[in-house]
Amino acid sequence: MDMNVVLNAIKAEMKPSMGCTEPVAIALAVSRTCEELAAPAEKLNMVISSNIFKNAYSVQIPNTGTYGIELACVLGALVSKPGNTMEICAEIKPEHVAKAKELVAAGMVKVEVLKSSGFYIECVATNANEKAHTITQDAHDNMVFYEKDGKVIVDNRTTESVTSVETEGGFDVTKHTFEEFYNWANEVDVKELQFIKEAIDMNMEIAKIGMEKKYAFGVGPTIQNIVNKGWMAGDVVTAVRMIPSAAADFRMYGGNGSVMTFCGSGNQGISTTLPMAVFAEKMNIPEEKLLRAEFMAMLMIGVGFKLELSDKKQVGTIAKLLTIRYSLATVFALIFYFLLPFELEVRQALVILAFSPIGSAVPGFTEQLKGDVGLSSALNSFAMVISITIMVILLLVML
Numbered sequence: 149m150d151m152n153v154v155l156n157a158i159k160a161e162m163k164p165s166m167g168c169t170e171p172v173a174i175a176l177a178v179s180r181t182c183e184e185l186a187a188p189a190e191k192l193n194m195v196i197s198s199n200i201f202k203n204a205y206s207v208q209i210p211n212t213g214t215y216g217i218e219l220a221c222v223l224g225a226l227v228s229k230p231g232n233t234m235e236i237c238a239e240i241k242p243e244h245v246a247k248a249k250e251l252v253a254a255g256m257v258k259v260e261v262l263k264s265s266g267f268y269i270e271c272v273a274t275n276a277n278e279k280a281h282t283i284t285q286d287a288h289d290n291m292v293f294y295e296k297d298g299k300v301i302v303d304n305r306t307t308e309s310v311t312s313v314e315t316e317g318g319f320d321v322t323k324h325t326f327e328e329f330y331n332w333a334n335e336v337d338v339k340e341l342q343f344i345k346e347a348i349d350m351n352m353e354i355a356k357i358g359m360e361k362k363y364a365f366g367v368g369p370t371i372q373n374i375v376n377k378g379w380m381a382g383d384v385v386t387a388v389r390m391i392p393s394a395a396a397d398f399r400m401y402g403g404n405g406s407v408m409t410f411c412g413s414g415n416q417g418i419s420t421t422l423p424m425a426v427f428a429e430k431m432n433i434p435e436e437k438l439l440r441a442e443f444m445a446m447l448m449i450g451v452g453f454k455l456e457l458s459d460k461k462q463v464g465t466i467a468k469l470l471t472i473r474y475s476l477a478t479v480f481a482l483i484f485y486f487l488l489p490f491e492l493e494v495r496q497a498l499v500i501l502a503f504s505p506i507g508s509a510v511p512g513f514t515e516q517l518k519g520d521v522g523l524s525s526a527l528n529s530f531a532m533v534i535s536i537t538i539m540v541i542l543l544l545v546m547l
Contacts, residue, residue, distance in 0.1 A: 149328070151336055157319040158446050159343060162417070163289070164350065164406040165234035167399065169414050170204035171220040172234055173288040174269055178224030179232045181271040181282040184296055188275065189225045194259045195270035201261045208402025210237035212245045215402070218257040222248040225273065234289055235406050267412075288412055321447060333444035341439040347408035348425045348442070351395055351418050354405050358394030363401040365543055368394025370497040379490070384430040389501070392422040410446065415536075420445055462523050469527055470534065477502045496546050503542070505535040 165172055174196070182189050194217075196204075201217065208215045209223065226248060227239040251257075262268060269284040283293035283305060294302040359368050371390040375382040395418045399407050410417040421442060428438040484498035505528075514524035 166406045167210035168207040174220045175224035177269040177284040179228040181273045182228040189273040190275045193272040197264040197268040210402045211240040218252045329447040333440045355395035358398035364397040505532040
């Protein structure tokens with residue numbers, strides 16, 4: 149296997165982003181639509197998939213202290229300029245927020261939601277003399293269609309959604325085994341993995357800020373408070389839970405800082421890079437070994453996040469296992485919240501942790517035990533989606 153193909157495939161899935169990726173992607177899509185307008189946009193007509201809507205609806209926009217899909221749209225128009233990226237929210241100033249709120253109240257934006265689980269953002273920006281129309285599809289910064297005043301400039305639309313399985317150079321991660329991943333991780337020149345070190349450093353900086361005070365639910369500082377009171381051991385396991393949580397909270401709160409995303413997700417970028425980095429630091433594991441492990445983990449996530457099933461008969465098995473898993477999580481969550489003699493924020497943090505996703509390394513262990521990797525991967529993927537949904541709902545209810 150050409151190692152450059154593998155490395156380029158991983159690099160293609162890594163991009164820095166400020167804040168939760170969905171509202172940022174909306175702002176970026178509007179920004180790109182408005183770039184070629186000679187005068188500011190006066191109306192924005194948006195069509196977004198239900199998947200984008202649910203992920204963008206209630207998370208804060210960086211540098212605003214608030215949230216809102218319509219607000220993200222208008223802010224994208226106000227800070228529009230060539231060269232904007234997923235770090236577009238770094239350009240937002242207080243005067244932009246004030247003006248955007250006025251324009252939202254005046255009815256500048258109309259948003260329509262499609263019944264689709266895919267990634268789709270369509271924007272039509274108009275003023276008295278001009279009209280620009282774009283479509284962003286399948287990835288946060290993947291503009292596939294651009295039309296200006298009726299003239300099509302770019303049209304790379306596809307009839308079917310392109311998944312992250314097929315990446316640069318035609319590399320299909322699902323066609324390879326965990327044994328191959330392990331061999332590649334040991335054979336690759338560690339100098340070629342410095343981009344992973346940069347991702348770790350970027351996400352660790354955000355985690356450090358997230359540990360300074362309570363952002364969003366404040367899971368990291370809350371766990372540290374529990375440790376300080378002697379109610380939990382301050383060991384490596386606690387640190388692995390605490391530090392990535394702090395980074396995720398800071399990001400979802402809309403903090404002013406960028407994280408390195410992976411496969412289009414900031415939280416996935418955090419959960420891919422930080423747990424092993426924290427473990428390596430606490431256990432004095434050499435940097436080279438850490439980078440090789442991170443490299444293998446990124447390959448494993450590509451095959452582990454698999455929502456389709458090769459055997460439809462397994463649906464019943466998955467449903468049964470998920471029912472058991474979340475029934476037990478509910479029981480433990482009720483015990484944590486109503487029976488433990490801890491402060492409210494401690495009990496709330498434990499409830500959230502009870503519903504945390506199954507570890508992404510599970511399919512790898514399944515293969516070692518000669519089990520059904522396809523079933524394990526599908527179960528892991530469904531659990532990830534269900535857990536994140538439940539955790540978001542709990543945050544909205546308890547905050």
